[in-house]
Amino acid sequence: MFEVVRKQEMAKGTIIRFEIAAPKIAQKILAGQFVILRVNETGERIPITVADVDKFGGTITIIFQVVGKSTALMRSLDVGSFIKDVVGPLGKPAHVQKVGTVIAIGGGTGIAILHHVVKAMKEAGNFVISIIGAREKEMLILQDEMNLISDELVIMTDDGSYGQRGFVTDPLKKYIQERNDIKLVYAIGPIIMMKNVCKITEKPRIETMVSLNPVMIDGTGMCGGCRVKVDGKTQFCCVDGPDFDGHKVDFDELEKRNSMYLKQEKDSLLFSIR
Numbered sequence: 001m002f003e004v005v006r007k008q009e010m011a012k013g014t015i016i017r018f019e020i021a022a023p024k025i026a027q028k029i030l031a032g033q034f035v036i037l038r039v040n041e042t043g044e045r046i047p048i049t050v051a052d053v054d055k056f057g058g059t060i061t062i063i064f065q066v067v068g069k070s071t072a073l074m075r076s077l078d079v080g081s082f083i084k085d086v087v088g089p090l091g092k093p094a095h096v097q098k099v100g101t102v103i104a105i106g107g108g109t110g111i112a113i114l115h116h117v118v119k120a121m122k123e124a125g126n127f128v129i130s131i132i133g134a135r136e137k138e139m140l141i142l143q144d145e146m147n148l149i150s151d152e153l154v155i156m157t158d159d160g161s162y163g164q165r166g167f168v169t170d171p172l173k174k175y176i177q178e179r180n181d182i183k184l185v186y187a188i189g190p191i192i193m194m195k196n197v198c199k200i201t202e203k204p205r206i207e208t209m210v211s212l213n214p215v216m217i218d219g220t221g222m223c224g225g226c227r228v229k230v231d232g233k234t235q236f237c238c239v240d241g242p243d244f245d246g247h248k249v250d251f252d253e254l255e256k257r258n259s260m261y262l263k264q265e266k267d268s269l270l271f272s273i274r
Helices: 023-028 069-075 110-123 143-149 169-178 191-202 251-258 262-272
Strands: 002-010 015-021 034-038 046-049 052-054 059-065 085-090 101-107 127-134 152-157 182-188 207-211 227-230 233-236 243-245
Touching: 002 059, 015 069, 023 059, 023 085, 034 059, 046 059, 046 069, 046 110, 052 110, 059 069, 101 110, 101 169, 101 191, 110 127, 110 143, 110 182, 110 207, 127 143, 127 169, 143 152, 152 169, 169 182, 169 191, 182 191, 191 207, 191 251, 227 243, 227 251
Parallel strands: 101 127, 101 182, 127 152, 182 207
Antiparallel strands: 002 015, 015 059, 034 046, 034 085, 052 059, 207 243, 227 233
8 A cells, every 4th residue: 555645736736746755666666767656456557657766765756637537536535545556666767878958848737747757867967858738827837946956947828828938849950050069858748749859850960769558457468459660560568668779669559559548548538427
């Protein structure tokens, strides 16, 4: 059993932040890795990439969006409640080394994953430019935290209600035009966002890594549910990723697979609140 020691409702209560007591996981987990949670005995397995870790306090931070019955159930937990299972660390950690100038891009809840990676990139001695975006101001998360660990921070909103109006790809184009020292771009967020980032960085041949979140079940490579096509070959996100060379990912196939159960998720959420 794993205790929820802190809870914060973010983005109109649709995005939730938990700090969970998990000392053994906290000692080992690295940026980019994930855990799989099960709220109770009958709950489904939910993979979530860790947003932060406190090794001294023995806690991990997860941030999730309420999209279906299971995440709605998680939202109902209060401080002092217990999650039945938290398994991890899973997946390969982000490849972090000192390369120079790094542009880190996060959209929506992808900013949560980006936070842990940017911390590691900064600690490795890189100059980190972070670009984060959301549909509107109320949906933006971790602005203060990202500001603390970034050398430069650019905020974008689709509607212009905060920061600059536009998409995260807009300042990326500008930086590429103005700088010739960008060694790495790291992107995490909606599939279409990551796809467009990779299109922009492909011609100037800037190494671009993306963190993928396909449908996942067991997290050990046995079920095959999280398969993705990378450089024409089948890879499993849970054991081969979640980070991949963005220029080699088949985003069209990934988008089709990830949209397979959207209706069922929405239906289960509606049913659970009736």
